[in-house]
Amino acid sequence: METEKINRKIAVFTGTRAEYGLLRPLLSRLKASETVNLKLIVSGMHLAPEFGLTFKEIEKDGFFINEKVEILLSSDKPGGTCKSMGLGMIGLSDALERIAPDMVIILGDRFEAFSMGAAAMIHSIPIAHIHGGETTLGAIDDSMRHCLTKMASLHFTTTETHRKRVIQMGEEADLVFNVGALGIENIGTMELMSKEVLGHDIGFNLSQPYILVTFHPVTLNHGSADSNLTSLCSAIEYSGLCALFTKSNADSEGRIINEIIDRFVQSNPKRYCVVHSLGTVRYLSAMYHCEAVVGNSSSGIIEAPSLGIPTVDIGNRQKGRVRAESIISCSPEQKTIEKAIEKAVSNEFRAMAKKIAKNMLNPYEGPSPSKDIFDIISTISTLNLFQKKFYDFNLPDDLQTIHPKYDFTD
Template sequence: MVARFRVLSLMIQKQRLLFVTGTRADFGKIEPLAKAAIADGFSVSFFVTGMHMLESYGLTKIEVNRLAGASVHEFVNQRPGDPQDVILAKTMLGFSDFIMEDKPDLVLVHGDRVEALACALVCATNYVKCAHIEGGEVSGTIDEILRHCNSKLAYCHFVSSQTAARRVQALGEDDSSIHVIGSPELDIHGQPSGFTLQDVLSHYEIRTADYGICILHPVTSEAATMGQQAQDLCAALQASGKYFVVIKPNNDPGSEGILKVLETLPRSQFQIIPSMRFGRFSELLRNAGCLVGNSSAGVREAPFLGVASLDVGTRQTDRAFGPSISKLPASDMQGILQFIETNWHKRFARGAEFGDGNATEHFITLLNSEAFWQRSMQKQFHDIAS
C-alpha cells in the first residue's frame, strides 16, 4: 500500500522531462511533444547544443528559447571543423555534468545525431531513464549505426511506424518498451502552419510563388564526394530553369563541399537559406512544386502532404517508398530533369506510413500511464521467436 501511494504521488506531481536537441531538424520533431507535455502539467526542459549554437547555421537556439513554459540549458559542444568523435566526447562531458545537477526523470533523445548518442550513453551508464524517438529506421549510412546504438541504450522507444517497431524488436528490445506513436512533426504538418505563403515568401525574400525546395545533406561515409554530388545536382536544377529555395546542409563531414557549390549558384534562380522556423518550412513545403535532395523530409513530410519528392543518393536508402517518392543518383541529370518536368506541382494522396498526425496524443497517454514509469531499467536481450 505504501509503495502504491508513492507511485500515485509521483504521477500527481508529474515527472521532469529533459529533451535533447542539437539541430533545427530534430527540434521540429520534438517540439510538438514538448508542447503537449507542458500543457499536460509535466516539467519540461531542454539541453540545447550542436548546430543550434553555431551562428553560421542561423543560431537556431533562438527557436528553442521561444518555447513558452520550458527551461533551457545551452552547451557549446564543438568548434567548426571538430571531428565527430571529439564532438561526442565533449557532449558526454557537458551532459554528464548537467544531469548530475538537473536530475531529470526522463531524458528524450531523437534519431541518429552524435549528440543524441552522447546523451544516451551518459543516461545508460548513470541509470537515468532515456527515451529514443524515431528509432528502428534504416538509411544505409553511419547515421543508421548511430540510430541503432541509441535504441540499444534507451529505456524505451517512441517509434514512427510498425516497420520501425519490428526493427527495434529485432535488436533485442522488449516489446513492452516499444511504442508506435508516429512521427511527431506530422502533427504540425497536419494542421494550419500559422503562416501564409506570402508571409514566408516575404520573410525569406523568395522571388516567386512558383518554386521548388532543395535540401542536400552530407553523407558522412561519402564526405570526399559530396562536393561533386552537390555540383551535379545543382547543375541539373539550374538546367531545369525552375526557381529553387535551397536550405543549407547540416554540419556533418562533407558539408564544406556542398556549401562551396551553393556559394556559386546564381541568386536569380536560387535563394539560399541557413535554416527555417518549422511552421514556415511547413507552409513552404505544402506549396512547393517539388522537393529534391536527401533530407528525411522527402520521404516523410512530403509524402504526408502529397508533395512529389526526389530522393537523391544513398542517405535515405530503404527508408520509405511510395508513389510520390522517386529515387535517383545526383549524376543522373536527364533523370532529374524528367522528374521535375513530370512532377512539378503534381499532388498525390496523403502517405500515412509514418503516422496520422496524432503522435502527441499517443505520447501523453503513455506518459500518464503508471506502467510506463515502472518498467525495470535492467535490460535483457529478447530473442524473436522463430
Template sequence: MNILALSGIRSEYDLLYPLLKGIDNHPDFNLGVIVSGAHLSPLHDYSVRQIEKDQFRIVDRIENLLYADSFSSKAKSSSILMQSLVQTFVREQPDLLLILGDREEAIIGSLTASYMNIPVVHLAGGDNTNPEGGNVDEQIRHATTKLSHIHLTMMEEHSERIQKLGEETWRVFTVGSAGIDRLRTEPTLSVEEIAGQLGEGVTKDYIVLIYHPLNSNVTQAVAELRICIEQCIQTGLDIFIGSPNSDPGSQDIVKVLHEYTHHPQVHLYKNLERNLFVNLLRNAKCLVGNSSLAVHEAPFLCLPSVNVGERQKGRISGKNVQFVPANEKEVWNALQKALYDHEYISELEKDQFIYGDGFMVEKSLQILSSLPPREKLLAKKITY
C-alpha cells in the same frame, strides 16, 4: 515527473517540438531542454533563438560543436557533449531523458543517461538506412535503441525491427512522426505573406532543395550537389536552398551554395521560422536533394520529391519519392515527372499517412503518463 530533452540541430528540434509543447502543457510533467551543437553556432544562424522563442525552459547550453569539417572533429565534439551532460544530469536529476533519431546527441545522451540510471525515451528508432558503402547513422540509431528504455516509433515496421533487436514488447509503441503533427497544426500563410519575407520567387512555381553530406560519401557530395542545382536551374523555376547539417563535408557544401548566391533563380536560407518553412513546403512544386523530409513528412503534403544519391536509400517511402543516382539525365527525368506528370502526382495522396496521422503527441503523452516505475524501466531484459 522531470523530463529533459536533448537537441543539437534545428531539423531534430523541429521534429521534437510538437511533443515538447505537449509535455510542457501537461500538468504531470516538468520539462527542460538541453541545447547543444549546431543550435549555438553562427554557421547555423543560432537556431537556439527558435527554442527561446518557443519559451521552453533551457536548462543548459553546451557548446560542443568544433569549427572543423572532419570525422575526428565529430568524435571530439561528442566527447565534449558527454562530459558536459554528466554535470547537467547531476544538477537537474531528470526522471526521463527524451532523444530523437540517429545523430551524436542521441547516442551520447542515451549512453550517459544509462550510466547514470536515467531512463531514456527514444523517438524514431527502428528506421532503416542502408546505402551502398554504409552510413554511420544506421549503427548509431540501433545502438541508441539498445541504450534506451522506451521506444516511440514512426511506423509498425520500425517497431517490429526494434523487437527483433531483442527489446521487450511492452517497451515499444508505434505513434507516428511528430513531424506530421507539425504539418497538421501549423497555421496557413498566404503566398503574399510568404513573399513578404522570402521575396517574389514564391509567387511563381518553385522547387525546394535540401542537400546534406553522407558520412560514407563525403568526397562525392560536391559533385552531387552541383548536379542537383544545375538540373533544377534548367527547369526555369526558382529554387529555395537550405543550409546543410553539421556533419563532415558540410563546409564544402556551403562553399558550393555560395557560388550560386547571385544566380537570379537561386534563393539561399540558413534557418527559417517554423511557420514560414512549413508554408514554403506547402506551396512548393517539388522537393529535391537527400533530406529525410522527403521520406517522412513530404508524403503528408503530397509533395513530389527527388532523392539524389545514396542518402535515405533503404527507408520505407511513399510514391512521392523517386530515388535516382547522381546523374544529370536521371535527375532531369525525375524532375519532369515530379513537376509535370499529373497522373503520377494524383496518386500521391494514397500514401499521405504512411508516417502517421498527425496525432503523435496525444498518443505519446498517454504513454508517458502511464509508464511503470523507474526500477522496472531500468531493468532491461533481452528477449532472445
C-alpha cells in the same frame, strides 16, 4: 502494463533545427502538463552562429532552455565530429547531474543524440527513443540510431515495420509503441503562411514555380559532396525552375555543401535563394507551396507526402526508409536528377501526390503521436525500467543451433 501517476522530471534533448521541429508538438504537451516537469537541453547546431543560432527560435516559441551545452567544433572532417562527441559526453553529463531527470527523451540518429544517449545511459537514466527501427543506408546515422535503440528503454516508432525491427533487435515488445511521426502532426496543427507572406519574410520572390532543396552529406561516402551537389545544381539550372535552398547539417563535408550552395545562389540571386534555417512553420509553408522537394532530407520522405508534394530523393542517404509512392529515387548524376525533377513536377505526378495526401496514404501518419507518447511517458512506471531484458522470439531451428563448424565447446 503497470502505470503510476507521478510528477516526474522529463528532460528532452535537441541538437538540430530539424529535430526540434519534430519535437515541438510533444514539447508543447509536456510544457502544459501539471504532472510533468519539463527540462530542455539544447546543444549542437542550435548554438552555432554558422548554422543560424536556432536556439533563439526555441525561445521565441516560448520554451525555457534549462541547459545550453556547446559541443560543435568548426571542422568539416570525421575527427572534428569525434571531438565534438567527446565534448558532448562531458558537457551533457554535467547537465544531467544538475537536472537529475527521471527520464530523457531523444529523437533520431545524429552524433549529438548519440552523445546524449551515452551520457544518460552511464548515469542510469531511462531513455525514451523516438524514430527507432528505421534505416538510412547512406549515413553513419543508421548505426547511431540502432545504438540509441539498444541504450533506450522505451521506444516510439513511426511505422509497424519499424516497431518490428526494434523488437527484432531484442527490445521488449510491450515497451515498443508504433505512434506515427511527430513531424506530420505539425501539418495538422500549424497555420501555414501564404506564398506571398513567406516570400516577403525570407526576401525572395516566390511567385514563380520553385523547388525546395535540402542536401546533406552522404557520410558513408566521404569525398562525394562536391561532385554530388555540383550535379544537383546543374540539374536545377537545366530545369528552369527557381530554387529555395536550406543549408546542410553539421556533418563531415557539410560546410563544403554550404559553400557550393552559396556560390550557386550568388550566380543568379533572382532565381535562387538560400536560408540558414527556415524554422518549422516557414519550412512546412515552403514545402506546401513548392512544386517538389528535392535532395536527400528525411522531410521529403516523411512529411512531404502528407502535404501532397512530390519528392526527388537523391542518392543513398535515405535508402532503406519506408516510403510513399509520391517519392522518386534517383542516383546523384546530373541526367538522372534532371529526369527525376521533370517527372516530379509534371501535372500527372503532382496529381497523384495530392491523392496520396487526400487519402492519407503516407505510411508515417498516426492518429496523435504527441498525445500517445505523452500518455505513456507520463504514467509508465520507471521502477526497474533501466534494467533491460533481451526479448527473444522464436527463431528458425537452423538459427537457434550453433553451427558445428564453429562449436568449440569440449
